Amino acid sequence: MLGRMPPFLLPSAPVSSLDDYLASGGGAGLARAQELGPAATIDELTRAGLRGRGGAGFPVGRKWATVAGQTGTRHYVVCNAAEGEPGTFKDRALLRANPYQLVEGVVIAGFAVGAAEAFIALKASFSREIDAVTRAVTEMQAAGICTDCAVTIVQGPEEYLFGEEKALLEVIEGGAPLPRLLPPYEHGLFATAPQEGWDATEPEPGRRGRAESNPTLVNNAETLSNVPHIMAKGADWFRSMGTAESPGTIVVTVVGDVVAPDVGEIELGTPLSAVIDAVGSGVRPGRRVKAVFSGVSNPVVTAEHLSSPLSYEGFRAIGSGLGAAGFIVYDDTACMVEVARQFSRFLYVESCGQCPPCKTGSGEITRHLDAIEAGVGSTADIESMRAWLEQVTDGNRCYLAVQEQAVIASILRSFPEEFVAHIEGHRCPLPRPVELPKLVDLGDGHATYDARQYRKRPDWTYEPA
Ligand SMILES: Cc1cc2nc3c(=O)[nH]c(=O)nc-3n(C[C@H](O)[C@H](O)[C@H](O)COP(=O)(O)O)c2cc1C
Numbered sequence: 363m364l365g366r367m368p369p370f371l372l373p374s375a376p377v378s379s380l381d382d383y384l385a386s387g388g389g390a391g392l393a394r395a396q397e398l399g400p401a402a403t404i405d406e407l408t409r410a411g412l413r414g415r416g417g418a419g420f421p422v423g424r425k426w427a428t429v430a431g432q433t434g435t436r437h438y439v440v441c442n443a444a445e446g447e448p449g450t451f452k453d454r455a456l457l458r459a460n461p462y463q464l465v466e467g468v469v470i471a472g473f474a475v476g477a478a479e480a481f482i483a484l485k486a487s488f489s490r491e492i493d494a495v496t497r498a499v500t501e502m503q504a505a506g507i508c509t510d511c512a513v514t515i516v517q518g519p520e521e522y523l524f525g526e527e528k529a530l531l532e533v534i535e536g537g538a539p540l541p542r543l544l545p546p547y548e549h550g551l552f553a554t555a556p557q558e559g560w561d562a563t564e565p566e567p568g569r570r571g572r573a574e575s576n577p578t579l580v581n582n583a584e585t586l587s588n589v590p591h592i593m594a595k596g597a598d599w600f601r602s603m604g605t606a607e608s609p610g611t612i613v614v615t616v617v618g619d620v621v622a623p624d625v626g627e628i629e630l631g632t633p634l635s636a637v638i639d640a641v642g643s644g645v646r647p648g649r650r651v652k653a654v655f656s657g658v659s660n661p662v663v664t665a666e667h668l669s670s671p672l673s674y675e676g677f678r679a680i681g682s683g684l685g686a687a688g689f690i691v692y693d694d695t696a697c698m699v700e701v702a703r704q705f706s707r708f709l710y711v712e713s714c715g716q717c718p719p720c721k722t723g724s725g726e727i728t729r730h731l732d733a734i735e736a737g738v739g740s741t742a743d744i745e746s747m748r749a750w751l752e753q754v755t756d757g758n759r760c761y762l763a764v765q766e767q768a769v770i771a772s773i774l775r776s777f778p779e780e781f782v783a784h785i786e787g788h789r790c791p792l793p794r795p796v797e798l799p800k801l802v803d804l805g806d807g808h809a810t811y812d813a814r815q816y817r818k819r820p821d822w823t824y825e826p827a
């Protein structure tokens with residue numbers, strides 16, 4: 363691991379049985395939580411300063427306290443292992459390396475927020491990880507470790523929005539991945555309360571279940587994998603790693619124009635350039651890093667910021683965000699207009715269209731980028747793109763529209779000369795292919811991207827191969 367401490371989330375050899383897990387100290391976190399009780403468990407996590415690893419970095423203790431404090435007959439826990447962010451493979455790497463720590467984290471969460479039922483949601487295509495987590499749940503149930511909280515594994519669709527927490531709940535309930543209105547802590551799984559907060563009709567007499575909101579805790583798979591370690595070793599141990607605002611380690615993915623794409627656990631606060639070198643083996647000889655993106659969710663990090671610390675505050679200071687710590691690296695041979703076009707097209711295709719400015723705006727922005735990249739664009743395309751970038755987030759239910767705005771506007775801002783060169787030269791000056799790194803597999807220094815994504819249409823059907 364890059365940092366002062368040995369890795370604890372990603373062991374060098376996979377933990378492949380419950381006996382191995384218990385022999386290496388597994389189970390101690392749940393025992394400690396049960397000793398402390400729910401409120402003190404949440405306090406310990408709050409003191410540890412763990413932040414959500416699914417994208418937003420939200421403080422975990424605060425989220426658990428909010429869900430635990432909501433009234434309602436039933437509470438639920440959901441582990442988000444949908445992992446759809448381009449450039450990210452860390453949740454699958456964690457599930458392959460140690461599914462037991464994740465299940466223990468889920469059970470501790472259930473205990474802390476008062477949930478008798480939990481769901482672990484993964485894409486149906488993640489067959490290796492489904493096998494690993496199913497084995498872990500079965501063994502732990504047989505050993506009496508997760509008997510207080512029933513754990514169900516849910517297999518979801520390929521859509522990017524499946525990972526969005528309000529859409530994830532819809533999928534668990536058997537629907538399509540369309541984000542609903544209210545956040546999971548207000549309108550949770552199987553909730554029967556109206557989402558608008560009021561109802562024009564009187565409840566039917568005797569229908570007591572009508573207004574149940576079922577507050578639900580949704581946490582990312584890496585977030586929950588940290589929990590048993592923190593409970594077993596304490597908040598001070600966790601805070602001995604990383605920085606004051608970003609304690610602990612983080613599991614990063616490094617892909618794109620690097621020698622050997624990979625996943626690695628690093629201490630938070632490590633400089634970004636050192637992470638690219640240590641995890642991805644750096645860029646190829648003679649090349650230099652031009653741009654780094656954390657998924658397709660945050661503004662671009664340009665070359666002058668490569669020495670920035672990889673932490674929530676370090677990335678905020680350079681006007682970007684850590685996201686799910688899946689870093690897509692581009693070297694000086696990559697065309698930034700083509701990168702913008704690929705990212706915008708991905709977000710356009712994946713947008714669900716419930717908020718018209720998001721679907722229409724991302725579609726229009728993609729159309730202008732198509733024209734500029736093809737050498738038939740003009741300054742009118744740039745002007746129209748700028749106008750759409752302002753409106754694309756109007757009335758947005760989820761963060762996807764904000765991603766389109768943040769990532770595309772940042773490329774326009776950081777690489778204006780590349781747009782001018784396309785418009786004035788009527789061609790792309792760097793015409794090499796740029797792939798969208800939606801990862802299907804990653805291992806032995808080789809990344810496999812989802813080739814089907816290029817055939818996906820904006821209505822979520824696929825063009826024939
Ligand atoms: C379009 C979109 C896709 C997302 N995909 C994922 C995902 O695949 N996995 C994930 O953990 N979070 C994803 N998120 C973030 C979740 O909505 C949610 O914030 C997260 O699961 C909360 O967990 P955390 O607090 O542990 O980070 C996505 C968000 C958006 C807007």
Ligand code: SF4
Binds near residue numbers: 721761763
């Ligand atoms: S913001 Fe976009 S992706 Fe999110 S719910 Fe609205 S239309 Fe769908």
